[in-house]
Amino acid sequence: MTSTPETISDILRASFANLTRAERQLADSLLQNYPMSGLGSITMVAHDAEVSTPTVVRMVQKLGFSGFPEFQRALRGELQAQISDPIEKHDTWAGRAPTEHILNRFTDAVMGNIRQTLGQIETTEFDEACDLLADMDRGIYVVGGRITRALADYFFLHMQVLRPNVTHIQSISNAWPHYLLEVKEGDVVVIFDVRRYENSTLKLAELAAEKGAKIILFTDQWQSPIEKIATHTFSCRIIVPSAWDSAIVPMLLLETVVASVQERTWDTTRPRMEALEDMFDRTRFFRKFT
Structure with missing residues (x-):
């Protein structure tokens, strides 16, 4: 069954209750101008949220990332998905499309979209x-x-x-x-x-x-x-x-x-x-x- 991956904003909101006060402050800062707010240096991200750089490292690890570089790669991937045009979107999925019939693949994707939404x-x-x-x-x-x-x-x-x-x-x-x-x-x-x-x-x-x-x-x-x-x-x-x-x-x-x-x-x-x-x-x- 095909499913649509969660965005980092989804993960931040779902994890909010389990974050410390400083981490919540950081999460709020990231969500205010998402996703651009997370694309600067780790020092800049920490400064904008008025937290320490170790707080940034701890929070992204809590979210399931190995570190800040992996967190930023995921953000850049989301940003690319936002701005991609129809041709780019086709090239993205066509290269790794499953072999099943399009009717099944499309329906599976839609059902996953409905459930997650x-x-x-x-x-x-x-x-x-x-x-x-x-x-x-x-x-x-x-x-x-x-x-x-x-x-x-x-x-x-x-x-x-x-x-x-x-x-x-x-x-x-x-x-x-x-x-x-x-x-x-x-x-x-x-x-x-x-x-x-x-x-x-x-x-x-x-x-x-x-x-x-x-x-x-x-x-x-x-x-x-x-x-x-x-x-x-x-x-x-x-x-x-x-x-x-x-x-x-x-x-x-x-x-x-x-x-x-x-x-x-x-x-x-x-x-x-x-x-x-x-x-x-x-x-x-x-x-x-x-």
């Missing part, structure tokens, strides 16, 4: 995000990037049926400032952003947060820079044996969010859906088989 999601955080989206007093804004705009469009379409006051922000950077004018304090901005993170999306998130909006971020295991200002972040495993990253886990999560919001809003959602179906019938939008 769901295993790291706190149900309380998931419920809090859904509560925000179900709150009719809040406006909802949805935005994606070059590839993830398909996920954003799908999410918007369903949320628009469930509740009023939902807006799909166009992903082109010269258009979204107009939408941002309408964002009020307490509104919710749902953002889809995976590796090769887009600068314009980060700027949109920063400006929305400045206006007091809540940010719900769907990202990958390396985490978009938006994670630092997001109210809720859902990190999805996306690696599969392909030149393209997989959208299956983000789709699973967003569909689950839609189902959860529907449960919370059913008293008002049901009449909206009935009215919509009535309009479809009157316009004969869909074929009827009677």
Whole structure:
């Protein structure tokens, strides 16, 4: 069974309870500008965290690395994975691809992605995000990037049926400032952003947060820079044996969010859906088989 390796940020968070006070301080420092914060010299990393160099050595060994050089090699590998383009990603997996059929290999990778992603999601955080989206007093804004705009469009379409006051922000950077004018304090901005993170999306998130909006971020295991200002972040495993990253886990999560919001809003959602179906019938939008 293929599985997606944990990132160092995952390992840091999972090990946090077992670290000393100084090591926790170091872990916090590394996570603040991850992964770049760990790529300097050991002296610089220790200085930035205001700990000693022996503390750095002890912590990376606790995390399972033989020493700081191996720790940095792993970080550089993650950074390379973040910035690699589709051709580079294909070359990475094709050279060591198993001999089984692509259907099996791809499915195994997806199932591993699902298990690892769901295993790291706190149900309380998931419920809090859904509560925000179900709150009719809040406006909802949805935005994606070059590839993830398909996920954003799908999410918007369903949320628009469930509740009023939902807006799909166009992903082109010269258009979204107009939408941002309408964002009020307490509104919710749902953002889809995976590796090769887009600068314009980060700027949109920063400006929305400045206006007091809540940010719900769907990202990958390396985490978009938006994670630092997001109210809720859902990190999805996306690696599969392909030149393209997989959208299956983000789709699973967003569909689950839609189902959860529907449960919370059913008293008002049901009449909206009935009215919509009535309009479809009157316009004969869909074929009827009677």
